[in-house]
Amino acid sequence: MANKTLKEIIKDGLWANNPALVQVLGLCPLLAVTGTVVNGIGLGLATLLVLVGSNLSVSLIRNFVSDSVRLPAFVMIIASFVTCAELLMQAYTYQLYEILGIFIPLIVTNCAILGRADGFASRNPVLLSVLDGFMMGAGFLAVLIVLGGIRELIGQGTLFSNMDLIFGAGASTWKIQVFDDYANVLFMILPPGAFVGLGFLIALKNGIDGQIRKRQAARDTQPVTTGSKRVRVTGNVS
């Protein structure tokens, strides 16, 4: 398959093939921990780290691992990086580690990571793979932050609370009390709120895409070429 250009990789990760909004992968941590912005950032950064690391390693060994054993090998690599991330969080952001709990080890099972390892890193050179991992991770992180922000804002009327868990004691003043005397909407903090929030985000993305397509069609006099649509699954995409 033809290598994608750098621009395409960046656009895919952040928007066109966003792991959370388009591939709809990694929902388990996405739905479970995004009660606040800080939780979203914590889990998003851990996932980003693991994605970059696993894409790098998988790309390095891609010519030495036979097809029949590639998936176990990938999973072992991913598991190693998740362990690293877990130990790092234990060392530097212990309170956040306690809050995120089981969802840090569960990054191993995030299909977005295995999907990128098998679908991209195992057939592309190192630098492209690292960039792809970084952009996919950044796209995932962005969705986690936005969803965390929405749920924190509606759920408890604040933004950026407890940021000191990641950014040190100075960040404890970042908290913005948006609504004073706010009755917490528990629904948004509980998992059902995450489903509703993610549904609205996906709808928003599709709506924006529709607008862009409409404008494109209006600008081009020639009929719009219906090329490859959004591809949800990993694998050989040409």
Added chain:
Amino acid sequence: MAFLRLSSPHAHGPQRTSRVMFWVILATLPGLLAQTLWFGWGNLVNTVFCVALALLTEGVILLLRKRPVAFFLKDNTAAVTGLLLGLSLPPFAPWWVCAVAVVVAILLAKQLYGGLGSNPFNPAMVGYALVLVSFPVAMTTNWASPTGLGADTPGLLHTIALNFTGAEPVDGYTMATPLDVYKHDIKTHLSSQVLQNPAFGDFVSKGWEWVNLGFLAGGLLLIALRLITWHIPVSLLAALSLMSLAFGWDPDRYAPLTIHLLSGATMLGAFFIATDPVTAATSRKGKLVYGAGIGILLYIIRTWGSYPDAVAFAVLLMNFAVPFIDYYTQPRTYGHQKARRVKSDQA
């Protein structure tokens, strides 16, 4: 010679949605009257507010969806959703609780699924369940005490001021519901001691019994007018009674049958909420199963769950089951031996 070019059935259809919903609204009036007599103006104030907001929300969303606004507002279904919320929310629920419930009901539970007829869940109950889960304090401490107990019931203007300015109602205005009292106190007291609580009054549960009888009367009117069939209410109440007789025969452990039937939202749920034609099962057999399921869940959640009343949760859980019930209760088609079912592998 002129032929009538009509195919059977040659019956006129007076059952337009708007007419059915209009009668549903009229039929809730006895219950609303009893609520106003026994618990003050709170429910009436909430009802007016919820209906107005429901119509407004529906209108705005229909505009956004580029649908005919007047056509859909005239069918009265949005008004009924608002009405049911106004009747079931606590009388002193602050305005923002009502507003969240109404907007969620119309926007999330109805219009996002495609509007009238496409929603799998009862909109009013989705709104109710959401505020019940989200604001547990506001939803449990704002029930009014019946007239004659505690402080004098506040007047109309005072009630409006209470519900819309965020002022806390005085302690004497509010009181735990009988179901709540019984469930809580029976853990440490005997039945005869629990029933000393003024919430139960002389008959079953002060005030609530009249509210429930009011909704029962309205429901019977709907059945008499053939706007709803008897299947869902009867099977719901029968299942609730059977569960209560089977498990709750000892009043020193669980609330007796009379309190289950004539307290809380039992009658409102049985005749007005569970019978929603969109979200209920369709065939007669299906309706019996659906109603019985709600009755059983109602008893289970009231008795062993953490909420004192459970109409919203029971109805929503059975709404989940409606496609399944409909699939297994398809009536026999005329001319066929037995109802034919599409095998899942052929579907």
